[in-house]
Amino acid sequence: MRTAFTEMVGVRHPLVGFSRSPGVVAAVSRAGGLGVFAASPYRPEELDAQLAWIEEQAGGRPYGVDLLVPPATEGGADLLATLRAQIPERHVRFVQELLARYGIEAPDPTRGNGASDDTVRGLSPEGVHEILDVTFAHRVALVANGLGTPPRSMLDGGRAHGVPVASLVGAGKHARAQLDLGVDVLVAQGTEAGGHTGTIATMVLTPEVVDLAGGVPVLAAGGIADGRQMAAALALGASGAWCGSVWLNSHEDVTTPVVKQKLVEATSADTVRSRSRTGKPARQLRSAWHDAWDGQEAPEPLPMQQQLLLAKDAWAEIDRAAETGSPGARELESFFVGQVVGAFGELRSAERITEEIVAGCERRLAELARLLG
Incomplete structure (x- = not known):
């Protein structure tokens, strides 16, 4: 499957695997998707080591980094x-x-x-700057902001290093604001998603953001854990799917x-x-x-x-x-997870999950094509 997104980041499949687990990120990239690593909880030296490990395990295949940048952050020595x-x-x-x-x-x-200290430090202006410095020192194919508007340092760094900048949005007004800033990819994250999310469903949000985006690629997120759901995202006009919760049901997580x-x-x-x-x-x-x-x-x-x-x-x-x-x-006990948790079952490898989602998507698209026959 070739889409505007796969051409942009150089992957075989229009599937993003977002995870805090480096093993998941590497496995998704090995399987032809784009693994994206959650970077905010890490100190700079830890992040540097994690990204080096991911690059080695992914065999040089493309991967990305995601961080949280709240709209307003506070810094300072104390x-x-x-x-x-x-x-x-x-x-x-x-x-x-x-x-x-x-x-x-x-x-x-x-x-x-x-x-807790490391996570909060990573949300401060100084922490964000350090994370971006480490990120752009590696061969990343995408950098994403998972919360709010990307800071100027992320956008400028992306331009300087030739790295596309993505932003997660939960409403049309958020998408318009990010487009005005010049982001390269929008992730339309519906309320079904795990983690920070809004109140609009993926089925409604995705085509709304696609219509606003013009030629900017849009990924659909929220409620996507199998091939049928990925096919639905493509049918809504998305250039791919951004998946997070499904990897919690993997061996590598x-x-x-x-x-x-x-x-x-x-x-x-x-x-x-x-x-x-x-x-x-x-x-x-x-x-x-x-x-x-x-x-x-x-x-x-x-x-x-x-x-x-x-x-x-x-x-x-x-x-x-x-x-x-x-x-x-x-x-x-609890953790961030989307509504697809109800479909969890036997643990599988992240590579197998990637392969099964892609194969299921291709199969469903072929079935839909036959309806027109």
Whole structure:
């Protein structure tokens, strides 16, 4: 299959595999798609090592990088200390009591656990600049902003290094704003998607963005996990499909076994859009954590950086307890996932998932062509 997107990034199949797991990214690229690596949680030296490993494992095939750049970020030498000081005592107490209710020792809110600090640092202007410097030092085929408007440094860096810049959008007004900036690819992400997402369904959003985009390639995202859904994306006018959740059901994915088992057991109705994990609406597997934050006694989630520090510190303890077999931790456990979670089953390799999606898409397109015969 050849589309404007495959020609732009040099891949055989119009399929993007977005993942925080380097093994997934490399496998998708080896199979002819474009693996895209979630970079924001990593320190610059860690990201450099991960991208070098992906390049080696992908055998030189194209791959990309995605990072989160909120519309407004704060920086400064004392960023983390300042943000932690801004977390209200009520929120700290709520999380501590929630974890205690499920038999988990609560983290010290005045100290970071490493992962939360790295993620928040990666959202700051300094962190974004460092991530982009590392990214453009490698042979990436695409750089994407997964949240908000790409910063000028991303757009300028893309032009300077000949790397297309993509942006995820959840509404027509977002697409228009990104087009005015000069992005090279739009990803129309419907509400079915896992992670940060809006409220418009992929079936409605994709053709709307395609009509606005003119000659700019559009990828459809949200609710795409098999060949039929990829074929539907192409039928809507997209130049390809951007998939994220499906890779959670792969061998290469780094999600903990407890969460993977919960995902396999879930139905498509078991997800929720909630601000309780990142401060912005993000679709994830519903758990006791979300039920508590939806309760009448719960405080409103904080802005993104503070809520990330609060929640990710707590999640480090939840993950640790889950690994030891804590039943309370299992009730709380969750991860970002789309509504396609209901189709999860036996674990497969990421390469096999890629091949089966592409083959299923080709088969369905051929079947549709025969309808015209």
